[in-house]
Amino acid sequence: MASVPGTLPREPVRFLTTSNIASHLPKMASDQPHKRAVVVPAGRDEDGRMRWVHYTFAELDEASDRYAFGLERIGIRRGVRTVLMVPPSLEFFALVFALFKVGAVTVMIDPGIGGPKLKQCMREVEPEAFIGVPLAHVARLAFGSAMKSVTIPVTVGKRWFWGGHRLRDLKETGPYKKYGMDAPDPGQDAAILFTSGSTGIPKGAVYTHGMFTAQVQSLKQMFAFAPDEIDLATFPLFALFDPALGMTSVIPEMDARKPGEADPAKITEAILSQGCTSLFASPALLRNLGKWGQETGTKLPPLRRVMSSGAPARRETMEQIVGMLPAGAQMFTPYGATEVLPVANIGSDEVLGTAYPKTAQGAGICVGKPVDGTTVRIIRVTDEPIPQWSDDMLLPVGEIGEITVKARQVTHQYWGRPEQTARAKIKDGDRVVHRMGDVGYFDADGNLWMCGRKSHRVRTPHKDLFTVPLERVFDEHPAVRQSALVGVGEPGAERPVLLIEREDGFANLAPEGLLGQLRELREGNEVASQVVDIVLYPGRFPVDIRHNAKIVREDLRGWANKNL
Numbered sequence: 001m002a003s004v005p006g007t008l009p010r011e012p013v014r015f016l017t018t019s020n021i022a023s024h025l026p027k028m029a030s031d032q033p034h035k036r037a038v039v040v041p042a043g044r045d046e047d048g049r050m051r052w053v054h055y056t057f058a059e060l061d062e063a064s065d066r067y068a069f070g071l072e073r074i075g076i077r078r079g080v081r082t083v084l085m086v087p088p089s090l091e092f093f094a095l096v097f098a099l100f101k102v103g104a105v106t107v108m109i110d111p112g113i114g115g116p117k118l119k120q121c122m123r124e125v126e127p128e129a130f131i132g133v134p135l136a137h138v139a140r141l142a143f144g145s146a147m148k149s150v151t152i153p154v155t156v157g158k159r160w161f162w163g164g165h166r167l168r169d170l171k172e173t174g175p176y177k178k179y180g181m182d183a184p185d186p187g188q189d190a191a192i193l194f195t196s197g198s199t200g201i202p203k204g205a206v207y208t209h210g211m212f213t214a215q216v217q218s219l220k221q222m223f224a225f226a227p228d229e230i231d232l233a234t235f236p237l238f239a240l241f242d243p244a245l246g247m248t249s250v251i252p253e254m255d256a257r258k259p260g261e262a263d264p265a266k267i268t269e270a271i272l273s274q275g276c277t278s279l280f281a282s283p284a285l286l287r288n289l290g291k292w293g294q295e296t297g298t299k300l301p302p303l304r305r306v307m308s309s310g311a312p313a314r315r316e317t318m319e320q321i322v323g324m325l326p327a328g329a330q331m332f333t334p335y336g337a338t339e340v341l342p343v344a345n346i347g348s349d350e351v352l353g354t355a356y357p358k359t360a361q362g363a364g365i366c367v368g369k370p371v372d373g374t375t376v377r378i379i380r381v382t383d384e385p386i387p388q389w390s391d392d393m394l395l396p397v398g399e400i401g402e403i404t405v406k407a408r409q410v411t412h413q414y415w416g417r418p419e420q421t422a423r424a425k426i427k428d429g430d431r432v433v434h435r436m437g438d439v440g441y442f443d444a445d446g447n448l449w450m451c452g453r454k455s456h457r458v459r460t461p462h463k464d465l466f467t468v469p470l471e472r473v474f475d476e477h478p479a480v481r482q483s484a485l486v487g488v489g490e491p492g493a494e495r496p497v498l499l500i501e502r503e504d505g506f507a508n509l510a511p512e513g514l515l516g517q518l519r520e521l522r523e524g525n526e527v528a529s530q531v532v533d534i535v536l537y538p539g540r541f542p543v544d545i546r547h548n549a550k551i552v553r554e555d556l557r558g559w560a561n562k563n564l
Contacts, residue, residue: 070170186210260548290320362527
């Protein structure tokens with residue numbers, strides 16, 4: 001296939017056309033009925049040892065069937081938008097697959113986004129059913145008219161004063177019989193998964209059964225998961241793929257809403273006691289795990305791979321994590337978003353060997369080559385909607401522009417957000433192209449480099465400055481925990497200012513001494529020299545609620561414009 005500038009198509013992949021994403025579960029229940037599907041912590045004994053409980057694939061299939069009969073009985077069936085607010089647990093997994101089996105549209109919103117944003121998301125999605133733990137129902141009632149659409153409430157746990165159904169009453173008892181799974185068209189809605197909202201109000205990406213199936217097939221091909229795989233699932237949304245991938249999903253003892261506060265000792269305990277072969281985690285969790293591992297000398301011999309997504313991982317973190325792994329294992333940083341995953345992938349061997357030295361000089365972050373079945377193209381930067389694709393927008397190799405993706409796993413719309421949909425989607429024949437909102441470029445070897453969010457670029461009178469290439473030059477200083485480029489003033493006349501979050505353990509380095517060293521870095525690098533001012537930020541940067549790793553630059557820009 002001929003290539004055009006700014007484009008890297010991959011060889012086409014044959015995706016399975018399974019009509020219902022839940023159909024992977026009964027297949028696994030047939031092929032490996034006694035393999036553990038989900039393992040969750042169940043408290044500690046008097047000696048402090050963790051107790052674990054589990055479902056086998058056969059048990060998970062049966063539990064989801066029994067719930068499916070109950071859900072259908074109370075009116076939750078094909079097309080019914082159903083909010084699910086249940087923490088990672090045996091019930092969570094059984095309910096997710098039960099909802100897929102009946103053909104309902106599962107709505108998942110991170111409760112950590114805060115009351116006002118959560119209320120707005122609920123109002124937009126107008127759910128007909130709501131399945132949640134007691135505290136989730138308290139929040140539902142507090143939202144008042146925003147939740148008036150809910151007519152079928154289901155409580156997981158103790159039901160208080162709000163009425164409705166109890167989950168334990170819905171589970172069919174008696175002799176087990178298979179549920180007649182809904183057989184939707186691949187284009188039928190399966191779920192509405194909300195983004196983290198790190199750049200505003202979260203948006204509900206609409207997933208179809210066909211998109212989920214495309215994701216499963218792409219992940220299988222990318223990582224070549226073996227039949228004996230066991231995944232430590234620290235991120236609930238990714239954990240949903242484990243049963244469909246045939247992997248055992250182990251839930252660690254942690255608050256999934258706060259990955260940056262997960263105890264490294266407990267994460268290690270779960271990996272070693274359960275023999276986990278894979279770990280998918282936020283960079284914030286891996287940062288703490290890597291530092292702890294370096295300090296304690298802890299190794300993680302069962303792991304074959306570590307995967308990190310949600311924000312770019314630091315070189316130090318990658319080196320520390322790799323140091324905990326057995327020979328031949330790597331840390332991977334798959335690139336993607338809620339709207340399309342995966343897009344590209346790269347391993348620690350390549351990052352630490354050839355890519356990161358360029359990153360430290362201002363090249364941006366290499367996210368690897370696009371995965372099979374995707375077409376990634378770079379177009380000129382604009383904030384305006386693009387209704388129809390045109391090759392005239394393409395940029396040549398080496399030039400920074402907006403990253404776009406066309407693939408089977410691309411979501412086509414945001415629920416109830418036509419304006420945001422118009423700004424993020426481009427019609428390309430009978431397919432939809434997603435605008436990632438990130439800027440980047442292809443190098444001469446076909447590697448994709450990411451240079452930050454388009455909305456975070458600093459628009460000076462002379463040119464636009466992109467965040468990631470410049471920041472990573474300064475992030476190499478050992479006393480810098482992380483840095484953030486922001487603009488002070490009005491777009492088009494902004495003054496580029498670099499805010500510095502200091503690393504712990506450098507109390508002997510006076511502020512002026514650190515600033516002096518950073519200014520020397522600025523003078524010695526063409527990319528870094530574009531910074532006008534370097535300012536030490538008081539305290540920690542605000543970060544997103546989902547991964548605890550993405551810097552909330554909108555808040556930092558507000559702080560800088562107020563204080564500088």
